[in-house]
């Protein structure tokens with residue numbers, strides 16, 4: 001097991017199956033049926049998106065939505081949609097993170113495995129898409145649970161926009177950048193030093209002196 005200060009993993013480099021897994025997922029749409037609760041959550045969000053005249057920004061894996069509010073404050077003309085599957089985390093937002101000054105965002109409880117596919121089908125074109133500290137799934141056997149090893153990676157590409165992913169596990173970000181490169185998008189993993197932490201995980205890692213990593217790129221899905 002490798003302990004790089006913060007992440008314990010039996011993987012010491014980019015996963016040996018990354019390229020094969022990414023190429024397979026690029027060829028096939030993910031066809032798992034979408035449950036009713038996901039359809040309902042998406043419909044609610046889609047109504048608000050249709051009514052919004054300005055740009056859309058996504059904040060996937062938003063947790064308690066601190067970043068969603070921060071991004072909304074920095075983009076007052078945009079509607080920012082934060083997505084997280086944990087109602088426990090989303091429910092903390094109103095009490096601990098909301099403010100009367102910033103109102104151009106919504107938090108949606110949904111699984112990105114469903115939500116991204118529905119957003120692609122509805123032709124959403126977010127100008128930016130943040131993926132801040134997704135669960136690392138650090139065991140080698142968990143590659144397919146990571147964003148870039150997942151069958152919905154192709155939907156992340158199809159949504160497009162400026163994508164930024166952050167993590168404290170360098171292998172995750174290096175794999176993400178390599179998956180983007182395999183899919184035809186220039187991308188690289190870079191060390192990252194936030195001036196101000198915008199999520200609880202970013203704050204926790206920064207205060208503990210962890211090196212943070214990010215990858216910023218503008219993907220597209222070549223058909």
Ligand SMILES: C[S@@+](CC[C@H](N)C(=O)[O-])C[C@H]1O[C@@H](n2cnc3c(N)ncnc32)[C@H](O)[C@@H]1O
Nearest residue numbers: 061062063084085086111112132133199200201
């Ligand atoms: C490590 S936390 C990071 C939360 C927040 N971005 C932060 O930095 O504080 C990862 C979040 O991803 C959410 N999550 C994991 N898998 C998900 C999925 N398939 N769809 C939506 N949210 C998911 C979890 O509920 C959790 O809130």
